Amino acid sequence: MAKLILTFNKQVIREYPFDKDGITVGRNEDNAIVIDNLAVSGFHARIDRAGSEYILTDLQSTNGTFVNDQKVASHKLSHGDNIVIGKHVLLFLASDSDRVQGGKEETKLPLDRTVVLDTVKQRELLSKQKVVPQAPRAPEKIGVLSFIDGSGLGDLGLSKKLTKLGKAETSEIRLTGLLMAPTAATISRRPSGYAISFTGGMTKLKVNGKVVKESVQLKDFDTIELGSHKFQFYQKEVKN
Amino acid sequence: MEVRASGLSDVGLQREGNEDAFAVQSSLGLYIVADGMGGHLAGEVASRVAVEIITKGFERWMETDTPEDELFGYPDASLSKVGNYLLSSIRLANRVIYEMATEYEQYNGMGTTIVALLVKPGLIVAANVGDSRMYMVRDGRIERMSKDHTIVSEHIEMGVMTEEEAVRSPLRHILTRNLGSAEHVDAEVFEIVPSGRDRFILCTDGLTDLANDKEILKVAQKEHDPELLCRSLIDLALERGGHDNTTVVSVFLEDERHRPSEGILARLGGMLADILAILGRIGKKVRL
Numbered sequence: 001m002a003k004l005i006l007t008f009n010k011q012v013i014r015e016y017p018f019d020k021d022g023i024t025v026g027r028n029e030d031n032a033i034v035i036d037n038l039a040v041s042g043f044h045a046r047i048d049r050a051g052s053e054y055i056l057t058d059l060q061s062t063n064g065t066f067v068n069d070q071k072v073a074s075h076k077l078s079h080g081d082n083i084v085i086g087k088h089v090l091l092f093l094a095s096d097s098d099r100v101q102g103g104k105e106e107t108k109l110p111l112d113r114t115v116v117l118d119t120v121k122q123r124e125l126l127s128k129q130k131v132v133p134q135a136p137r138a139p140e141k142i143g144v145l146s147f148i149d150g151s152g153l154g155d156l157g158l159s160k161k162l163t164k165l166g167k168a169e170t171s172e173i174r175l176t177g178l179l180m181a182p183t184a185a186t187i188s189r190r191p192s193g194y195a196i197s198f199t200g201g202m203t204k205l206k207v208n209g210k211v212v213k214e215s216v217q218l219k220d221f222d223t224i225e226l227g228s229h230k231f232q233f234y235q236k237e238v239k240n
Numbered sequence: 241m242e243v244r245a246s247g248l249s250d251v252g253l254q255r256e257g258n259e260d261a262f263a264v265q266s267s268l269g270l271y272i273v274a275d276g277m278g279g280h281l282a283g284e285v286a287s288r289v290a291v292e293i294i295t296k297g298f299e300r301w302m303e304t305d306t307p308e309d310e311l312f313g314y315p316d317a318s319l320s321k322v323g324n325y326l327l328s329s330i331r332l333a334n335r336v337i338y339e340m341a342t343e344y345e346q347y348n349g350m351g352t353t354i355v356a357l358l359v360k361p362g363l364i365v366a367a368n369v370g371d372s373r374m375y376m377v378r379d380g381r382i383e384r385m386s387k388d389h390t391i392v393s394e395h396i397e398m399g400v401m402t403e404e405e406a407v408r409s410p411l412r413h414i415l416t417r418n419l420g421s422a423e424h425v426d427a428e429v430f431e432i433v434p435s436g437r438d439r440f441i442l443c444t445d446g447l448t449d450l451a452n453d454k455e456i457l458k459v460a461q462k463e464h465d466p467e468l469l470c471r472s473l474i475d476l477a478l479e480r481g482g483h484d485n486t487t488v489v490s491v492f493l494e495d496e497r498h499r500p501s502e503g504i505l506a507r508l509g510g511m512l513a514d515i516l517a518i519l520g521r522i523g524k525k526v527r528l
Contacts, residue, residue, distance in 0.1 A: 010416065011394070012391050012394060012395060012400075014400060015395070015400060015401070159317065159318055160317075160318050160319070160320075160431075161318045161323070161430055162320065162431035164433075186432070186433045188430065188431060188432045188433070189318075189430065190385065190430055190432070191386065191428070191430065192383070197432075197433060197435065214378075214435065215379075215435075
């Protein structure tokens with residue numbers, strides 16, 4: 001099935017499979033592809049399927065519709081075409097069978113090899129428009145340990161990729177206790193999120209009541225006990 | 241801590257040249273894998289330059305114990321000092337490749353991925369840019385210590401695609417970051433503590449395109465020698481078509497001391513710890 005990939009500033013926003021015979025694009029909510037941006041007209045353009053051909057038509061939009069840098073009124077789409085609407089780019093990918101019938105030897109994107117999205121050209125094109133909307137990005141979160149054992153340590157942010165907890169002076173979080181090891185446990189920020197590991201010593205590490213001998217991933221509001229210390233883990237958003 | 245490491249690279253069954261590069265520098269504790277791209281084998285240049293610059297830059301800063309504010313670019317406050325050495329050496333490599341790619345026509349568009357592992361006593365640093373990967377095998381489980389910089393992995397994070405779909409997506413090789421395409425690069429860096437018996441696998445997508453995480457874990461658990469592990473993984477890729485250059489570096493760590501196991505002292509200590517914990521919870525101000 002053919003696909004349209006909506007991108008903005010090198011970020012992919014969404015994929016739209018071509019499961020109908022016609023798709024409209026525009027700011028109005030009734031469109032199949034809604035782009036909420038002032039540079040986009042209510043009903044900006046449409047793409048119709050005729051057999052294995054896909055035809056893009058500009059619906060007399062205010063700012064026009066471009067395909068690979070050229071302004072078009074109507075255009076037969078080829079695999080890999082970049083459709084520019086406002087500041088957004090729709091990448092058209094024909095389905096496998098369509099591509100064969102299309103008869104075009106090279107596709108615009110060498111997809112079997114690794115490439116880097118080239119946005120310099122796109123940026124040149126897009127800078128001619130005036131509006132600059134925000135690119136959607138998930139807010140960054142940082143881990144926090146909230147001490148609930150009366151130790152007076154309060155809420156401590158985990159600003160390091162690797163946080164050591166223990167008696168040693170070099171520990172990021174210094175914990176006291178007769179049996180506390182220099183480094184009793186560590187919390188590391190990994191690709192999959194924060195994880196706590198038992199490093200050694202005679203104090204026990206427990207997460208939600210269960211003893212942890214190796215390491216375990218942390219979820220919001222997990223309760224951690226290390227020796228006589230008790231704290232809760234959670235993540236809070238960071239403003240950039 | 242005993243470290244055994246090995247690296248192996250294969251051009252594969254379909255490519256003309258090998259644009260991957262790797263380094264196994266146990267004297268520095270530094271292990272690197274790079275997958276180059278660009279026309280006319282410029283990829284080979286990019287990957288080799290990256291490995292060379294990262295190694296030399298890191299070595300220089302280690303030797304002179306350079307303060308963090310004298311490195312290349314602002315230090316990352318969330319990293320250790322050697323973590324910043326590694327990060328800066330990656331930034332430096334990026335800048336060199338970027339300049340070469342802009343300056344020389346035959347190098348236009350060249351770039352490379354990078355994945356690097358640093359092993360120091362008590363500290364392990366993992367860094368990557370692009371879609372070459374690092375895996376850690378610990379306690380019978382396999383975990384990724386790298387973050388793919390590809391469109392499809394962003395899709396997966398956004399919840400628009402599943403891992404299974406990503407493996408078949410025509411977009412799966414499109415990177416969102418690499419060394420050489422931009423003046424500045426943001427590398428992923430992770431720091432952890434060695435556990436006493438860890439195994440690390442650095443590899444290019446020539447392997448991960450053809451084998452999934454579970455399969456790599458199975459091979460890692462069978463082989464007890466890093467050289468044999470590299471060989472087995474490459475053989476696996478070749479068996480399945482070898483459509484791309486494939487490179488694997490594996491690093492085995494073994495701590496002779498290990499963690500205190502269930503010896504009598506540890507058990508007694510554990511009991512005592514329990515008693516003290518209970519006392520502490522009873523709310524007395526038992527500050528020891």
